[in-house]
Amino acid sequence: MKIAILGAGALGCAVGATLTEAGQEVWLLNRSATHVEAMRRDGLRVDDANGSRRVMVRATTDAAEAGAMDLVVVLVKSFHTDAAIRGALELLGPETLVLSLQNGLGHEDVLAEIVGHERVLAGKTYVGGVMRNPGHIESGVAGKTTYIGELDGRLTPRVMAIAETFNTAGLATTVSDNIVGTMWDKLLVNVATGALTSVTGLTYGQLYDEPLLKTTALAAVAEAMAVARAAGVKLATTHPEQAWTLAGEGLSPAFKTSMLQSLEKGSVTEIDFINGAVVRWGQRHGVPTPVNTTLVACIKGIERAMTDRQHKETTA
Structure with missing residues (x-):
């Protein structure tokens, strides 16, 4: 699955690194040129309960470089949602899905207005992350659950496929029929x-x-x-x-x-x-x-x- 993390800060990098290590094609998008350049040059340094390692990731500040995705995971700060998705429309192909894993309430409405209600999935994650330095995070993935779902509660093949991809990578993911x-x-x-x-x-x-x-x-x-x-x-x-x-x-x-x-x-x-x-x-x-x-x-x-x-x- 080709996946973009829109807003690859500490949490986005934790999710992205886990998916990358599982063999998915993941692009980490961040506005910070310093952070992106560090990851492109040295890989992403990930500290967790297993120690410290470097993960070779795809990182960019330019959505056009990454191209159309199967899935865009939105993890920008809430108040940047509108501007971020409008600035990353090159990530959207005919079948691209957009999944918000942001904190709080209301992002799905913002996204739906821009990309179309039919593309938008909702979710919440308990994965943690702390930015130590550009290109260096502390990751808290183990034992943390992620929930995703259709806005209308249907258990569709597309949301089940995303959950399977996440679970295979080690991101414990449950599909919810009550995502609200x-x-x-x-x-x-x-x-x-x-x-x-x-x-x-x-x-x-x-x-x-x-x-x-x-x-x-x-x-x-x-x-x-x-x-x-x-x-x-x-x-x-x-x-x-x-x-x-x-x-x-x-x-x-x-x-x-x-x-x-x-x-x-x-x-x-x-x-x-x-x-x-x-x-x-x-x-x-x-x-x-x-x-x-x-x-x-x-x-x-x-x-x-x-x-x-x-x-x-x-x-x-």
Whole structure:
């Protein structure tokens, strides 16, 4: 299968390296010329529980170089979805499928508007990744499940074929007939840890050592579950503790959430598509979300301070 990873950052590289090592033709697309050049020159350095190795990957900043794909896996930051897919239309052939594995809610609608509803598949992954340097990642694939599905819940041959390809490569993948519920279940995991680690600057290990933060995390997840129930979403998660436990399961204590990684790199976060989505859906269905509203406000404040600081530095 010819596969493009659109947004080959830490997570995209972890997925892409695993598929590459299994013999699939995988192209890693990233806007960073430095990151891409490092991978083209030296291969992708992957650190995981088995040690450190270099994987010879195909990497580019130019979708035209890669050409038409069987599958495009979208892993760009939520707020870049529209621009990223519009800038990569050369990846689309007559039969190309587009699979979002992004955090949060709403990307499928953005993609469908551009590439057509019939091409779009949805999914969520619990695979982890941390960018150490250009061309160098820490990967957390083992024991982490990926869920994919048709937006209407049908178990089609095309989605089953993708799952088989992923599973053969060692990416444990399940086809869901309730992908909206699956996306909400993954959202609960992001709600549990992303904003809290970003406000505090803590790693997973540090976060899980603080009982007060666990209490706040469980409250945020409970709000999100109440919103989902009000919206008629069928969840597999039955208690907030499940999301809290799953969020850090199998990850090194030194791992950082993607939201915290974004702030440390000087980038805005995906808060609007995670805790912010809970707040919006809560407003829509009349469910109060004070904890998530507060977390969103805190992250927005951090982003504002960061942006102001960057502006001062560039104009000094």
